[in-house]
Amino acid sequence: MRASLLQIAVDDDESVNSRRQRVSSLVREVAERERSGLVVLPELWTTGAFAYESFGAEAEPLQGATYEVMAKAAREAGVWLHAGSIPERAADGALYNTSLVFSPEGELAASYRKIHRFGFDKGEAVLMGAGTELVATRTPEAVLGLATCYDLRFPELFRGLVDLGAEVFVVPAGWPARRRAHWSLFARARAVEDQVFVLACGTAGTHAGVPQAGASVVVDPWGEVLAEAAGAEEEVLTVDLDLAKVAETREQFPALKDRRLS
Numbered sequence: 001m002r003a004s005l006l007q008i009a010v011d012d013d014e015s016v017n018s019r020r021q022r023v024s025s026l027v028r029e030v031a032e033r034e035r036s037g038l039v040v041l042p043e044l045w046t047t048g049a050f051a052y053e054s055f056g057a058e059a060e061p062l063q064g065a066t067y068e069v070m071a072k073a074a075r076e077a078g079v080w081l082h083a084g085s086i087p088e089r090a091a092d093g094a095l096y097n098t099s100l101v102f103s104p105e106g107e108l109a110a111s112y113r114k115i116h117r118f119g120f121d122k123g124e125a126v127l128m129g130a131g132t133e134l135v136a137t138r139t140p141e142a143v144l145g146l147a148t149c150y151d152l153r154f155p156e157l158f159r160g161l162v163d164l165g166a167e168v169f170v171v172p173a174g175w176p177a178r179r180r181a182h183w184s185l186f187a188r189a190r191a192v193e194d195q196v197f198v199l200a201c202g203t204a205g206t207h208a209g210v211p212q213a214g215a216s217v218v219v220d221p222w223g224e225v226l227a228e229a230a231g232a233e234e235e236v237l238t239v240d241l242d243l244a245k246v247a248e249t250r251e252q253f254p255a256l257k258d259r260r261l262s
């Protein structure tokens, strides 16, 4: 499977609408140029993960503006598209940080409401509701396990995804530059402990006064970094994943079979 991660620049001087249009063109362009089977976008790339004051104003129903544009981009590009996450407004008015995955036909294959909200007693942690369900979705090539940003700090979530059959963790994020070292460490740790590929796609630029880490990374089931963004600018990472490596690694070093506490 060939995957392209789009490390999108989220800066305050670009409107949500312009960014939505720009990113949808980019998805098509990259999918065609790189011949990708899967394209991945970061967390809350319409508003920015730290633009708390715009969550309410820019929140959309699941099948809102971003859904429409991304479904069309997936269909026109004929690609699996993990469209990152949106601030979703549910029917009861509550907000969620919700990831969307589209099939190459432009159908919604999966959605995932971020379980661990960031901010302690502020920001996302108070503005958004917590998801309650683990989500994995099967593509013809691999089972994708879904998680978002701060979730990376909670290994038990990823073990749950392994139990759902996940072979590739897709983790959109808006990770701040200050804790870049944690991001790279967690991406590798989750890959090694769960013997999966990790596709971790962050945002670039600076929004709401928070410089982003960028540093998107693809890690294989042995913990080898297959590709890593050079820095915190907008960048596309394309990598070929040899999915047989998941079973091979689990067979050759069967640590998952020694689990005692689940």
Ligand SMILES: O=C(O)CCC(=O)C(=O)O
Pocket: 049, 117, 118, 148, 149, 150, 151, 153, 174, 175, 176, 179, 182
């Ligand atoms: O855990 C971290 O350090 C960053 C998490 C975060 O920024 C988020 O979940 O939006």
